[in-house]
Amino acid sequence: AQTVTQSQPEMSVQEAETVTLSCTYDTSESNYYLFWYKQPPSRQMILVIRQEAYKQQNATENRFSVNFQKAAKSFSLKISDSQLGDTAMYFCAFMTPRSNFGNEKLTFGTGTRLTIIP
Amino acid sequence: KAGVTQTPRYLIKTRGQQVTLSCSPISGHRSVSWYQQTPGQGLQFLFEYFSETQRNKGNFPGRFSGRQFSNSRSEMNVSTLELGDSALYLCASSPGRGGYSRDEQFFGPGTRLTVL
Numbered sequence: 197a198q199t200v201t202q203s204q205p206e207m208s209v210q211e212a213e214t215v216t217l218s219c220t221y222d223t224s225e226s227n228y229y230l231f232w233y234k235q236p237p238s239r240q241m242i243l244v245i246r247q248e249a250y251k252q253q254n255a256t257e258n259r260f261s262v263n264f265q266k267a268a269k270s271f272s273l274k275i276s277d278s279q280l281g282d283t284a285m286y287f288c289a290f291m292t293p294r295s296n297f298g299n300e301k302l303t304f305g306t307g308t309r310l311t312i313i314p
Numbered sequence: 315k316a317g318v319t320q321t322p323r324y325l326i327k328t329r330g331q332q333v334t335l336s337c338s339p340i341s342g343h344r345s346v347s348w349y350q351q352t353p354g355q356g357l358q359f360l361f362e363y364f365s366e367t368q369r370n371k372g373n374f375p376g377r378f379s380g381r382q383f384s385n386s387r388s389e390m391n392v393s394t395l396e397l398g399d400s401a402l403y404l405c406a407s408s409p410g411r412g413g414y415s416r417d418e419q420f421f422g423p424g425t426r427l428t429v430l
Contacts (some may be wrong), residue, residue: 234419239423240318240421240422240423240424241404241421242421243418243419243420247416261329287357300362300370301359301360301362301370301372302349302357302359302406302419303345304345304349304356304357304358305356306356307356307357
């Protein structure tokens with residue numbers, strides 16, 4: 197079974213600073229996807245960034261980037277120039293696709309509560 | 315395009331009752347997944363439906379069931395409610411077309427269920 201571990205329950209950082217959230221996972225699969233989801237207070241969960249395991253290049257989305265270390269099974273999220281709107285719970289998630297259509301389950305970590313301090 | 319909608323947003327029930335939650339996916343999406351979110355257990359996968367068929371199921375007791383209709387709308391039902399069923403129930407939809415885009419799941423706002 198796959199497991200996802202987020203070892204930082206809470207973090208806080210000053211606005212405009214850079215912060216890195218950690219995530220490790222355990223799997224015996226060779227083909228999988230990794231995700232970071234953001235859940236703002238009382239708001240919907242949204243996808244921040246995703247990474248395909250077969251791609252060596254780290255994914256980036258504007259101020260968000262990942263450091264994907266496949267051998268170490270590590271998938272950290274870096275937020276640059278942090279903004280007040282980045283305050284949220286951040287969940288690392290894992291998925292192994294097994295079919296051509298439909299979706300497979302996401303396995304989530306326990307989350308990191310990130311607070312951006314003005 | 316409208317996002318994933320879930321009804322009701324809040325629900326209060328008592329132990330032993332049953333409850334039905336509804337999820338309307340994004341138009342054109344064929345896959346609907348359900349998750350339970352609690353402070354203690356985090357986010358846990360309940361089940362996934364695709365074209366009216368349950369394709370995947372998590373480790374929940376049989377009191378938790380679901381179904382999907384021909385328009386891709388989905389319902390989940392919890393019978394004989396227990397205090398531990400109090401949670402935020404999230405629904406997520408996905409295109410199910412295959413390829414890169416299928417892997418993103420779009421989440422609804424959730425239904426917060428409180429069992430007294």
